[in-house]
Structures are given as C-alpha cells and as structure tokens.
Amino acid sequence: MLGLSQTTVSRALNGYPEVSEKTRARVVQAAEAHAYSPNTRAQGLATGHSKCIGHVISVSDSAEMVNPIFGDFMAGAGETYSAHGYDMMVTRVGAQDEADTYRSLKARGAVDGIVVHAPRRNDPRLELLDKIGLPYVVHGRSTGIKAPYSWLDVNNTRAFSEATSYLASLGHSRIALINGQETMDFAIRRRSGYESSLRFAGLSIDTALMSTGEMTEAYGYTQANAMLDLLHPPTAFLAASIICAAGIRRALDERGLRVGQDVSIATFDDCLSYFGNGGDTPVFTAWQSSVRAAGAALAQMLIDRIRAPHAPHITKLWEAEFVSGASTGPAPGTSKD
Amino acid sequence: MLGLSQTTVSRALNGYPEVSEKTRARVVQAAEAHAYSPNTRAQGLATGHSKCIGHVISVSDSAEMVNPIFGDFMAGAGETYSAHGYDMMVTRVGAQDEADTYRSLKARGAVDGIVVHAPRRNDPRLELLDKIGLPYVVHGRSTGIKAPYSWLDVNNTRAFSEATSYLASLGHSRIALINGQETMDFAIRRRSGYESSLRFAGLSIDTALMSTGEMTEAYGYTQANAMLDLLHPPTAFLAASIICAAGIRRALDERGLRVGQDVSIATFDDCLSYFGNGGDTPVFTAWQSSVRAAGAALAQMLIDRIRAPHAPHITKLWEAEFVSGASTGPAPGTSKD
DNA sequence: CACATTTGTCAAAGCGCTTTGGATGTCGTG
DNA sequence: CACGACATCCAAAGCGCTTTGACAAATGTG
Structure with missing residues (x-):
C-alpha cells in the first residue's frame, strides 16, 4: 500500500469526487504499476451488479x-x-x-x-x-x-414482401420460399410478407413452393432440388439466408441451370463476415441488414x-x-x- | 430459513458428509422450492474460484x-x-x-x-x-x-500432405493451395504438408498457385478466378475450409467448368453445423475433423x-x-x- | 481570532457465501 | 455410570471490495 486507506483507493479508482486529484493520480499510477484490477467478484458482491x-x-x-x-x-x-x-x-x-x-x-x-x-x-x-x-x-x-x-x-415482413414483388415484377410467377424454421417469429413474418405480395401480384400461393427448416447450405440444396423436380418448378427462389442461397445455387449449377437467367435467386443477407455478398456486382440480389x-x-x-x-x-x-x-x-x- | 444455520445449509448443498441425509433432503427440497441458487460471486469470493x-x-x-x-x-x-x-x-x-x-x-x-x-x-x-x-x-x-x-x-500437416498426394495420384500436376492466413500456425503446417507432398510427387512448387488469406467465401472465389486466369491454370484446388471451397466452386461454376471433372476441389472440413458436407456422396472430397x-x-x-x-x-x-x-x-x- | 464550512481521509459495516474450530447431543463400552 | 468417540450442528471469521458515517485538517467568514 501507499499509506492510504482502502476507502480512498476505492474512491480514487472509481472516480468519486471526495478525493484530491493528487492522491487520485498517485493511486492510479500505483495500480497500473502493479497491474491491479479490482476483483470482479468482490466488486460485484459489494455493489450488487455483476457487470x-x-x-x-x-x-x-x-x-x-x-x-x-x-x-x-x-x-x-x-x-x-x-x-x-x-x-x-x-x-x-x-x-x-x-x-x-x-x-x-x-x-x-x-x-x-x-x-x-x-x-x-x-x-x-x-x-x-x-x-x-x-x-x-x-x-x-x-x-x-x-x-x-x-x-x-x-422489418422482415417488408423485406420479403419487397423481394417477392421484385421477383414478380421480373415476370416470375412460380416463386419459391426457402424459409427458416417457422417456429421462429421472424420466419413467420417473412412468410406473411411473401404471401401478401403473391396475393397482391395475383399469383397463387402454392405450398409445394414453400419450405421451412434450419438454414443450412444442405437444406437450401435439398429443397431446391425437390422443388425443381416438380411438374411446375419455380423459376425464382427466395431464400432466408445467404447460406441457404448458396445451397440453392449449388443445386442450380449442378443441373446446368444458369443463375439469374434460367432461375433467379433472391435472399436475405445478414452480412456475415465470412460470407460476404459484396463486390461490384453482388453475387446475390439481396435484402441485407448487418x-x-x-x-x-x-x-x-x-x-x-x-x-x-x-x-x-x-x-x-x-x-x-x-x-x-x-x-x-x-x-x-x-x-x- | 428452516431453523438451520448457514453452515449446515452450505454443507448440505455442497455434499459434505457432516450433515445427516435427512437434513440434507430438507435443505435441498427447500432450495428447489424457493428456486435458490447460491450467489456465484459470493461463492467465488469465498472459494477463490470463479467457476x-x-x-x-x-x-x-x-x-x-x-x-x-x-x-x-x-x-x-x-x-x-x-x-x-x-x-x-x-x-x-x-x-x-x-x-x-x-x-x-x-x-x-x-x-x-x-x-x-x-x-x-x-x-x-x-x-x-x-x-x-x-x-x-x-x-x-x-x-x-x-x-x-x-x-x-x-494433424494438419498430414491432412494436407495426404490431400496433395491424393490429388497428385489422380494425375493432377498443377495443384493450387488456397490457404488460411499464414500468421496462424495451422496454416503454416498445412502449407508444409502440401509442399512436401508436391516434392515427393516430383511436382514443382509454384508460388503462383499458393495463396493465403482470411477464409471467406469471397476469398476462395477471388483466388480461384485469379489462378484460373493464369497461363497454366491449376486443375485441382486444395482449400483450407469448406467455406473457401464453396467460393472456389462458385468460380468454377461461373466459368462453366465442371467440378470433379474439369477441375477438382479437395478441402479441409471443420464439420460446421450449418455447412454440412454429408449425404451419400459428400459434395466435397474432404479431410474432416469436428x-x-x-x-x-x-x-x-x-x-x-x-x-x-x-x-x-x-x-x-x-x-x-x-x-x-x-x-x-x-x-x-x-x-x- | 473564533466559529462554521468545506475538503480529504479513514474505520468499520456489510455484500452472501465457505470454512475453521468448537459446542452439543447420542451412543457404545468397560 | 462415567468416559471417550461419533454424529450433527453452529457461531464467527474471512474472501476483497463499496459505502456509510465520523473525523481531522484546511479554508472561509464576520
């Protein structure tokens, strides 16, 4: 110690006004010199906050x-x-x-x-x-x-409503939704945005073109394949995440379908750091939010x-x-x- | 309380032998009834461990x-x-x-x-x-x-050595390494495994076919494109992660190159839950470890x-x-x- | 210069637990 | 019946901090 009471040290470090600037400086300096940090648990016990x-x-x-x-x-x-x-x-x-x-x-x-x-x-x-x-x-x-x-x-509802309208405006009438798990609130909202825009555009709502599941790459791939095998396959996909979208893209590539020409993909994008959608022309048309x-x-x-x-x-x-x-x-x- | 001292309660909950089973049962039951859990900070203070x-x-x-x-x-x-x-x-x-x-x-x-x-x-x-x-x-x-x-x-060295040998045994002589950041120890090991197998196979080590960077999808895509533009482009890629590999695959698809036929991709796979490489025939030939x-x-x-x-x-x-x-x-x- | 203020510091209590060192009661044994 | 040995339980100290209430010193006021 440096001849000061515990009280003063505590006050000095915590910026209370009842301590002279000179003493505070001494205390702070000594604390740094000895790499002292107050014990979190003790501090928490005393204050009642765990920080x-x-x-x-x-x-x-x-x-x-x-x-x-x-x-x-x-x-x-x-x-x-x-x-x-x-x-x-x-x-x-x-x-x-x-x-x-x-x-x-x-x-x-x-x-x-x-x-x-x-x-x-x-x-x-x-x-x-x-x-x-x-x-x-x-x-x-x-x-x-x-x-x-x-x-x-x-605003998931709006994002998926806009996305659906966007695809519809490009002439797509069979638009598939590869949604996340519909136990999640956001997934429900996304679906309702999708459905309302389909209705608005006068397109039919086809449950065969809607799927829900955990947003993995494999899920996107599997669902896309299944839907492409339908009698009336979709010409556009709307994906809940860029990782799903990657799976969808893989399915299209594998079938020799050109992305953006034969079949379109739009997706929601969380701006994940390891799966960027940047560049001059982004890979995916997307609605993004970091x-x-x-x-x-x-x-x-x-x-x-x-x-x-x-x-x-x-x-x-x-x-x-x-x-x-x-x-x-x-x-x-x-x-x- | 239930007429017991703090000591007894503490001992009862922490399984010390100095307390009768009957009392212990009472204490445990009361604790559950009142949703009591010992305060972590106080416990930590007293024991010196933060758990x-x-x-x-x-x-x-x-x-x-x-x-x-x-x-x-x-x-x-x-x-x-x-x-x-x-x-x-x-x-x-x-x-x-x-x-x-x-x-x-x-x-x-x-x-x-x-x-x-x-x-x-x-x-x-x-x-x-x-x-x-x-x-x-x-x-x-x-x-x-x-x-x-x-x-x-x-064993990164071995995995990448094996992977390189495997590709070499398939007849590939221009094998590219899309490595992680070579400030990381594992990336250095991977490179050395790769290089040693190239040498062993009598293949030349071409720095134009080696890249290092953060393992994003975009990185895999960019590097693959750059290398495919070379005068003597690689016929096989070895990727440091399945996310990179996805980027490489995208570059190939975009160029109309068939993966596994025109150009091969092998990768290390961390078994990420959202990017599985499973199925009857896995997407990527891989060396995996969860x-x-x-x-x-x-x-x-x-x-x-x-x-x-x-x-x-x-x-x-x-x-x-x-x-x-x-x-x-x-x-x-x-x-x- | 005496008194009231303000400023700077401190001793001690308390946060909710664990743990040490008894204290009390029960039992078995010679 | 007396004594030691267990089995149970408890009071109190201590963990490292913050905070309350006091106190001494410095300053201001008439």
Whole structure:
C-alpha cells in the first residue's frame, strides 16, 4: 500500500469526487504499476451488479444446429460491452431446461441482463424474465406478447414482401420460399410478407413452393432440388439466408441451370463476415441488414436498460437494404422490352 | 430459513458428509422450492474460484473477420462446461491489447482458466499466461514454444500432405493451395504438408498457385478466378475450409467448368453445423475433423488442468478423416485405365 | 481570532457465501 | 455410570471490495 486507506483507493479508482486529484493520480499510477484490477467478484458482491451480460444460445436438440449468425452478433455486441466495461457470458442450453437456465442466471446473480435470441411466437421467455426481474432486450420480436418490451428487429415482413414483388415484377410467377424454421417469429413474418405480395401480384400461393427448416447450405440444396423436380418448378427462389442461397445455387449449377437467367435467386443477407455478398456486382440480389450492427445496437440498448430499468421500452425496426446482384433476372420466356 | 444455520445449509448443498441425509433432503427440497441458487460471486469470493472459463476472440482489426468456426466450437465447449457447472465468458479483443485482456482477466479473478484460440507461431500469449499463472489449453499448436503446454490439434500437416498426394495420384500436376492466413500456425503446417507432398510427387512448387488469406467465401472465389486466369491454370484446388471451397466452386461454376471433372476441389472440413458436407456422396472430397468435438475435448482438458494445475501437460493430435466426395476426379487428359 | 464550512481521509459495516474450530447431543463400552 | 468417540450442528471469521458515517485538517467568514 501507499499509506492510504482502502476507502480512498476505492474512491480514487472509481472516480468519486471526495478525493484530491493528487492522491487520485498517485493511486492510479500505483495500480497500473502493479497491474491491479479490482476483483470482479468482490466488486460485484459489494455493489450488487455483476457487470456481465448473458447470452443464452439454445442448441436445438434435434439438429444440434448452431446459428451461423452467432459469431458475428457476438462480435458486434462484444464491442459495445467492452467499451462499457461489461463482460459477456454465454450459456448453451437445450430447449427443455431453458426456463431453469434463466432462473439460475438470475438467482446466482451471474448477469445483470440478457439478450433473448431467436424469439418464437408468444415466447414464454419474455414473461418469465419479467417475472423474475431480469432486464432483457430481444433480438427480433415475439408476436402475441402484449406486455411492452425492448426489441430490435429487421422489418422482415417488408423485406420479403419487397423481394417477392421484385421477383414478380421480373415476370416470375412460380416463386419459391426457402424459409427458416417457422417456429421462429421472424420466419413467420417473412412468410406473411411473401404471401401478401403473391396475393397482391395475383399469383397463387402454392405450398409445394414453400419450405421451412434450419438454414443450412444442405437444406437450401435439398429443397431446391425437390422443388425443381416438380411438374411446375419455380423459376425464382427466395431464400432466408445467404447460406441457404448458396445451397440453392449449388443445386442450380449442378443441373446446368444458369443463375439469374434460367432461375433467379433472391435472399436475405445478414452480412456475415465470412460470407460476404459484396463486390461490384453482388453475387446475390439481396435484402441485407448487418447482424453485427444489430448486436452492437442491442448491447447498447440493454446497457441503457440496466442503468434505467424503469425507462420506457425502446424498439427499433430496421429496414433491410436492397442490393441488386447477379442472381436475378427476368423470368425465362418473358420478353425484354 | 428452516431453523438451520448457514453452515449446515452450505454443507448440505455442497455434499459434505457432516450433515445427516435427512437434513440434507430438507435443505435441498427447500432450495428447489424457493428456486435458490447460491450467489456465484459470493461463492467465488469465498472459494477463490470463479467457476468460469474465458474465451478470448481476437477480431482482426484489419478485416473485422469473425472466425466461422467460433459458434460450433463454443457449442461443443459449452456442453462440457455446463456438465461441470462452469460458466463461459467471451471477451472480444483487438489484436493490440491482447496482453492486457489476459492480464485483466487474471487480476480481476474473472476466470479460472482460458482457451487460447488461433495460436500463431511463437505465440507470445502462452508465455504470458504461464507468467501470470492462468491455466490454459490451446486449440492448435504454437511452433517455437519450448515450454510444455496442453494442446489439442488436428494433424494438419498430414491432412494436407495426404490431400496433395491424393490429388497428385489422380494425375493432377498443377495443384493450387488456397490457404488460411499464414500468421496462424495451422496454416503454416498445412502449407508444409502440401509442399512436401508436391516434392515427393516430383511436382514443382509454384508460388503462383499458393495463396493465403482470411477464409471467406469471397476469398476462395477471388483466388480461384485469379489462378484460373493464369497461363497454366491449376486443375485441382486444395482449400483450407469448406467455406473457401464453396467460393472456389462458385468460380468454377461461373466459368462453366465442371467440378470433379474439369477441375477438382479437395478441402479441409471443420464439420460446421450449418455447412454440412454429408449425404451419400459428400459434395466435397474432404479431410474432416469436428471443431465442435474439439471444443468439447478442450473444455474437458482445461477443467482437468484447473483441478490439477501441476499434472503433466496433455496433448492430443487428432487425425482428420478422409471422405471421398464428388468434387475430385482424374486430371483432364489422364487416361482412365 | 473564533466559529462554521468545506475538503480529504479513514474505520468499520456489510455484500452472501465457505470454512475453521468448537459446542452439543447420542451412543457404545468397560 | 462415567468416559471417550461419533454424529450433527453452529457461531464467527474471512474472501476483497463499496459505502456509510465520523473525523481531522484546511479554508472561509464576520
């Protein structure tokens, strides 16, 4: 020590005004010299805050699938957290003991708040979190929940409605939807956007052209193949993620169908860092929204919420940005006037 | 309370023998009824252990790239952690303040141990962690480090050597290597396996056929295109990841080259859950090793290490498994005898 | 110069647990 | 019946911090 009391040191480091600048400087310097950082747990015990945010990722038991957007989302969120001195805790959980996990996170005081991922319709987690008093923000929305909550979502309905209209305007009348799992709220929204635009364009809604499943490359491939084998195959695909789209593209390539000419592909794009859709002419015509940016923004919303738990809820609806790529073109047989 | 002292409750819950089974049952039941879990921080303070493992992911400042294997690795590790009552903390960090992050993690007592990702050659992190006394295990290896340490790695040298020999045996003499960033130890090993097999097969080593970079789809596409424009283009590609391979495939498709006939692709495959290479005939001929299994195994190694910090170091060298897919075939012009 | 303020510092309590060192009660044995 | 040996349980200390309430020193005021 340097002849000061614990109190003074604590105050000096935490920026309280009751300490002279001269002493503060001494303390700070000594702390750096000895690589001292206050023990997180002790600090947490004393203050009641853990300065830690929880992310619960449910690994669906069925497919053992890890959401590919996870890494990028975390990278975005992590930036915000570290800027505010928060740590980030990840808990993996199977679907059945979800509730227990949240309860335990709260009871153990492990986190100050959590981010709810992949909300379902009427997601019971929101009510649970409200009940146990754990602050949260939702990545997406949960239709059916009446109580207000904080969320950030992409306007999925509009993006898929626009995409469908876009394809229809190119003359496509058989437009397939390769959707994500329709237990997820966003997937339901995407489908409804798709269907409403089909109706608006006077096109029939054919369940044979709609599929739902986990957004893997193989899924895109399999579904595309199955649909291309139909009597009246689609001339355009609308994919829920760029990874699915890659699978669809593989199916087309394999059959010798030219992407953007014989068959079109449009997709939603989360701007994953390892699967960019950039370049002068993007590979895919896409509606894109950075999941990384969403992570950063949600982290900020949650931190604000933890600071002011009774502030009104904040909601953000981001619009996906349209990029025209090489994967779409007029429907075959359409006259180019 | 139920008329018992704190001591007894603590002992009952933590399975100490000095408490009668009857009382223990009462305590456990009451704890469950009231959803009581001991406060993690207080427990940590008292015991000196945080029951938390750190994962530091460096987001390379240049490309803001998130390693696509991250999610699957975490899913695997998370399984092991939760089975042992450990939490998992993720810290995102830019390359420059790496050392500070590790130091702070230790000083703050935030974690009991950490997993070192993406080791480089002579990685300074290992020495640092030894110095500050934070237990760790390494996913991969760091050539040049003389002190022993615990690691789990895939035999990258052999996998790429085998892959190169395999392609050579199919008659390919211009084999391109689309490698990961050669600041990473594993990428260096892969290259050396590739080069040694080229030499062994009597093939020339052409730097025009070797590239290094971040393993994105776009990178695979760009590099493949560049190489196919060469005067003497490659007839086979060896890719560092299935995501790169997808990019290479796209370049081939776009040029009307048939994969596995006109040009072959072999790749390393981390068995990512969203980019499976399964099916009756796998898409790609690949050398595969599950990164998820690696996560689970490393987590176990680290937990063991934390329990017995002075036990001899454990090292595991996994062999990648060969799967024959549709993406490779005899070099064009080779007689099929 | 005496008094009221303000400034800078400190001792001690408390956060929720684990753990040490008893204390109490029960039982078996000579 | 007395004594030691167990089996159960408990009170209190301590983990490393923050924070409350006091106090001493420095400053301002009439």
